[in-house]
Structures are given as C-alpha cells and as structure tokens.
Amino acid sequence: MASSQRSSAWTPQENKLFEKALAWFNSDTPNRWVNVARAVGGGKTAEEVERHYHILIEDLRRIDSGHIPIPKYRKT
Numbered sequence: 001m002a003s004s005q006r007s008s009a010w011t012p013q014e015n016k017l018f019e020k021a022l023a024w025f026n027s028d029t030p031n032r033w034v035n036v037a038r039a040v041g042g043g044k045t046a047e048e049v050e051r052h053y054h055i056l057i058e059d060l061r062r063i064d065s066g067h068i069p070i071p072k073y074r075k076t
Contacts, residue, residue: 014040021049024039031046033046033049036053
C-alpha cells in the first residue's frame with residue numbers, strides 16, 4: 001500500500017499533539033502539514049495529518065448540523 005493511502009490509528013496523545021499543532025501552525029503557515037506531522041510524531045506523514053484534519057472538520061460539520069449527537073465523555 002502506498003504511503004499516501006496508508007492509514008494508522010491515532011492515539012489519544014497523538015490527537016492532543018495534533019490539536020496543539022493545529023493551533024500553533026495556522027492555515028497561513030508554509031508547509032503546514034509537514035510541520036503538524038513533525039509535531040505529532042509517531043511516523044505520521046503530512047498526508048495523514050491533512051486527511052485527519054479534513055475528517056475532523058467533517059465530523060464537526062455533522063455535529064453542528066445535528067446529524068451526529070455530541071459525544072458524551074467520561075469524567076476523569
């Protein structure tokens with residue numbers, strides 16, 4: 001399978017690093033996805049983090065439109 005088609009699971013820690021990297025490297029940042037991938041680590045590629053971003057945006061759009069209920073998180 002080509003690396004651009006490879007998909008790997010995201011750990012909670014990688015998701016947290018991803019969120020922080022998105023805040024740090026905004027849409028005006030040159031090579032944004034390369035920088036986000038480096039910040040996330042774990043061997044994630046620029047293509048994987050960009051795909052993960054678009055999935056996140058679509059999930060948020062569906063939640064905002066009422067198509068998916070807001071998840072109920074366990075209290076820690």
